[in-house]
Amino acid sequence: MKPSLRTSRFAALGAGGVVSVALLTGCGDDGTGGTGNADASASPGQQQRSPAQVVQATNKKTTQARTARIKLATTVAAGGDSETITGSGVLDLQDGTSRMRMGQGGRQLEQRIVNQVLYQKPPEASGQLPAGKTWMKIDLQRLNASQGTGGPAMSDPASSFAYTKSLSEKDVRKVGDESVNGVSTTHYRVDLDLSKLAGGDSAQERKLRAQLGDSVPVDLWIDEDGLTRRQQIRMTVKDTAQSGGAGASARQAQAKVVMDFSGFGTDVDVAAPPRSDTVDVTDKVSRQSGTSSRTG
Template identity: 40%
Template sequence: MLRDKNGLRVGALGIAGVLACTSLVACGSDTKKDPGARSAESSGAPKSPGASEDGTSAVRSASDKTTEAGSARMVMRTQVSSQGKTVSVDGQGVLDLKSGTSAMSLTAEGEKIEQRVVDQVLYQKLPPKAQKDSGGKPWIKVDLKKLGTQNGSNPQVSDPAANTAFAKNIMDKDVSKVGTEKIGDANTTHYKVKVDVSKLQGGSELKKMVGPTLPMELWIDDEGRIRRQQIDMTMTVPKGQGADSATQEKATSRTVIEFSDFGTKVDAQPPAAAETTDMTDKIAQQQGKKA
């Protein structure tokens, strides 16, 4: 698993709401403003139990309504803090919400990384200094289906399309309406919820790392689609340089994803096989060592 220049492990934080770049690239510190910061329009006060019940229905249906839109443009930021250091990954691109096909440009430590997901296979074109980990070839490949088969599920590598399904696994009693906000050109309703980790793919392993629930915030537009999703985690990860370190410490992360331009065209093709190194087994082995 790769690290940032300060030795901070970022791989363990790539679960379903966190793009695969956090487990496959090296990242540096970044103090830019979080795109998930609330606007001044937010009311901040939880609503009545009746409003909460309506919100539960809206949140649960948001995943399907977002997927029904077919495709979207996506902007994301992941920030991870541990050992007094912060790393970040920014990305933008297009996503087919039905098939999971995506094409994104990621930025980490000032480097640009091209990422594609085609037929549930993830490809990343790494910067030259990182290509020694891929045998000198420019692209790495991770078969998400095979990885799931080998490990039951892998909390380190994730399909960018999977994040919208989190909304289906909320705790009904922990839904509150925050207020209304403008996200881009869309009017949205802002909700705070908690996700039942046990209901997620690989939930039993993930629960050991993050606990029984995850706090999540959703901004849902007038058509019931997710416009912004924010997931905050406190995670237990091995301390120090060694991947097998028995010493544990806490790491926190925040992932914010925004959707816009629903129905946009998505065109992503796999790179040439001769330019690609398959990293699926290596990542599976690394995950097995930590289990």
């Protein structure tokens, strides 16, 4: 399979940047504060809660499940073309450790995240690695620091959902009752506030808007136990590294990532590959994707 030349880079941005945002909004801080009117449709016998309070509570309950199986589908569309990358594996909901197989068509790669380091094993004969190496390594903390996005929300899934503590009722609405993989859930939509996500850091907010666009709707499907069963994120991915800045000339693509969670409590036993088998490409990735972070 030969990927479209128009969208292959955007697919890479989607698989990397969008997944990081999925983790960013999917698990972490256990704050459960909230305000607003009670949700009259709450289950009998349970404390009535507003949509914002339900979304805040699902973070704590899902994280307390510790681990889960995950299925991922990322679609990136640009210039009339689209590409979809799918994956499945296991995820530690508390520290972000994960193991997944991801790919497009018949081309698959293995991905691991251990101690904030991402490892990817490309298909054999891909020509992406030096002789004798089978894994590429990206230090996520170092990458974030080099691009000025080193706050915990961008690197540590275990502390990344803190913005929910400041959700207001205008940020969340109930869509309706729906079934996800045979499980009854309630669908909620969150309008992600990038200023809150940036924690009041105006420079960080500008970088997030340059990379993700101004509107980032997040959809959550929450079961009767308060666990997140599906999460969907839509955003505008800006390829500012290729255009040389974050202005109007930056090429854009529409990205959607859907993450399904099941098998809560499953074993997650993931180890980093042997150092002798890896090559560190953190600096290369930083040079390729960091232009937008150094501008503005």
